[in-house]
Amino acid sequence: MPELAEVEYYRKQWEPAHGQTVTGVHLNAEKRVFRGIDTRALRKDIVGQKLEDSEAHGKQMCFRFGQSHWLGVHLGMTGKTRILQSGELPEKHDHLVLQMGDARSLVFSDPRMFGRILYSNTIGEPAWWAMRSPAILSDDFTFERMNQFLERRAKSPIKAVLLMQETFPGVGNWMADEICWSIQVRPHRHAGSLTDGERENLYKALQFISQEALRIIGTDWGDLPDSWLFNHRWKDGGICPKTGCKLIREKIGGRTTCWSPDWQR
DNA sequence: CTATTTGTTTATCC
DNA sequence: AGGATAAACAAATA
Numbered sequence: 187m188p189e190l191a192e193v194e195y196y197r198k199q200w201e202p203a204h205g206q207t208v209t210g211v212h213l214n215a216e217k218r219v220f221r222g223i224d225t226r227a228l229r230k231d232i233v234g235q236k237l238e239d240s241e242a243h244g245k246q247m248c249f250r251f252g253q254s255h256w257l258g259v260h261l262g263m264t265g266k267t268r269i270l271q272s273g274e275l276p277e278k279h280d281h282l283v284l285q286m287g288d289a290r291s292l293v294f295s296d297p298r299m300f301g302r303i304l305y306s307n308t309i310g311e312p313a314w315w316a317m318r319s320p321a322i323l324s325d326d327f328t329f330e331r332m333n334q335f336l337e338r339r340a341k342s343p344i345k346a347v348l349l350m351q352e353t354f355p356g357v358g359n360w361m362a363d364e365i366c367w368s369i370q371v372r373p374h375r376h377a378g379s380l381t382d383g384e385r386e387n388l389y390k391a392l393q394f395i396s397q398e399a400l401r402i403i404g405t406d407w408g409d410l411p412d413s414w415l416f417n418h419r420w421k422d423g424g425i426c427p428k429t430g431c432k433l434i435r436e437k438i439g440g441r442t443t444c445w446s447p448d449w450q451r
Numbered sequence: 452c453t454a455t456t457t458g459t460t461t462a463t464c465c
Numbered sequence: 466a467g468g469a470t471a472a473a474c475a476a477a478t479a
Binding site: 218263264279297298299300338339341342346439440 | 469470471
Binding site: 192261361 | 455457458459
């Protein structure tokens with residue numbers, strides 16, 4: 187579920203707790219979402235710390251408590267964040283519950299547990315957060331940077347290349363399909379085969395689709411326009427909003443891909 | 452019972 | 466060495 191804009195939406199779910207202090211932590215260290223981290227430290231050290239700040243970057247979120255407590259949340263395929271009101275009880279897949287001073291709790295849930303919780307107690311940003319690559323909507327995401335990456339991955343399908351987080355943070359399966367569709371490029375095309383014009387279009391589409399998705403989904407999960415591929419792509423029998431022809435769904439780069447044979451070249 | 456899933460990591464082959 | 470591809474992870478849903 188969660189790509190760039192959905193992740194921003196889920197980051198906002200904990201916003202009402204900014205300024206509140208952690209009074210208790212509930213977690214089961216055996217759960218896969220805690221792989222590789224010191225859950226004992228998380229349990230103990232974050233208590234008493236105030237939620238100061240949060241930020242989403244691509245599919246990663248970072249919540250800062252106090253001056254040195256950094257909580258990373260990756261939603262994987264089925265992760266969600268929400269606030270539990272006072273008196274409400276956690277459910278089966280609620281793996282992390284942070285009780286806050288106002289009696290509400292911050293909850294991270296994830297049935298499939300492909301998601302992940304990170305935690306560091308460090309003076310500066312921990313490596314896992316500091317190493318984030320230029321956001322698509324930042325000035326550092328340049329055409330040259332994108333183009334060089336297309337060359338390096340010249341022999342991979344463009345669909346697979348767009349899913350690579352090191353260069354396209356936040357782009358997931360639906361965004362990659364939407365981008366290929368919007369620039370009329372078939373998702374199987376090797377990245378190196380894109381023409382100069384197609385590369386210009388790709389660069390603009392990355393920015394436009396990121397910006398619009400954030401605007402529409404990122405705040406209150408509104409519906410994307412029917413003029414996009416998005417609302418037509420999910421089930422078999424969908425129709426291309428540009429041509430009216432039947433959309434194709436097939437596996438490309440290991441992921442279900444939806445595209446329009448009459449529209450994309 | 453089988454197939455499918457909006458993601459990432461690891462293994463394997465080239 | 467580095468890139469490309471497939472499998473593994475886990476649980477719900479159709």
